[in-house]
Amino acid sequence: MTSTKTTAPTKAQPASKGAKDAIALLKADHEAVSQLFAEYEKTHSVPNKKALVAEICTALSVHAQVEEEIFYPAVKAALKDKLLVPEATVEHAGVKDLIAQLEGVEPDGEMYDAKVKVLSEYVKHHVKEEQTEMFPQAKASSLDMVELGARLAARKTDLLAQAA
Numbered sequence: 001m002t003s004t005k006t007t008a009p010t011k012a013q014p015a016s017k018g019a020k021d022a023i024a025l026l027k028a029d030h031e032a033v034s035q036l037f038a039e040y041e042k043t044h045s046v047p048n049k050k051a052l053v054a055e056i057c058t059a060l061s062v063h064a065q066v067e068e069e070i071f072y073p074a075v076k077a078a079l080k081d082k083l084l085v086p087e088a089t090v091e092h093a094g095v096k097d098l099i100a101q102l103e104g105v106e107p108d109g110e111m112y113d114a115k116v117k118v119l120s121e122y123v124k125h126h127v128k129e130e131q132t133e134m135f136p137q138a139k140a141s142s143l144d145m146v147e148l149g150a151r152l153a154a155r156k157t158d159l160l161a162q163a164a
């Protein structure tokens with residue numbers, strides 16, 4: 001019994017390892033940042049706080065950029081959206097403003113903690129809107145989420161390499 005049962009070569013390209021569709025990828029980013037904020041809440045060490053904030057700022061900046069360059073324009077076009085994407089873009093501007101106030105700054109006590117707290121609440125609100133409004137509508141549209149996911153992943157890799 002030779003096991004030469006030819007597994008018919010499929011034309012479809014095998015999904016590369018860990019390939020995620022666009023929504024799975026963006027949700028995984030949201031989850032990762034939420035974990036980092038939770039870690040921040042628990043630590044009292046200044047070096048830890050600084051390292052966590054650096055990680056949060058990089059992750060959020062890269063995430064916002066790939067959404068704005070790739071995901072939002074695709075969603076806007078597919079849904080003929082005039083509401084969700086503009087609102088999300090304005091929220092990103094608020095997030096970026098807080099990131100700018102935190103990046104490269106020494107954790108100096110209550111004001112620093114307050115900024116991180118407000119950033120985390122801001123992000124939580126924004127993520128909720130994406131996940132409960134934008135993503136379900138995008139999923140129900142004609143968008144190819146696998147193709148979009150591949151583009152998001154590739155751009156993320158580029159941007160993270162630049163940030164390193």
Ligand SMILES: [Fe+2]
Nearest residue numbers: 064067088130
């Ligand atoms: Fe966003």
Ligand SMILES: [Fe+2]
Nearest residue numbers: 026067127130
């Ligand atoms: Fe997002």
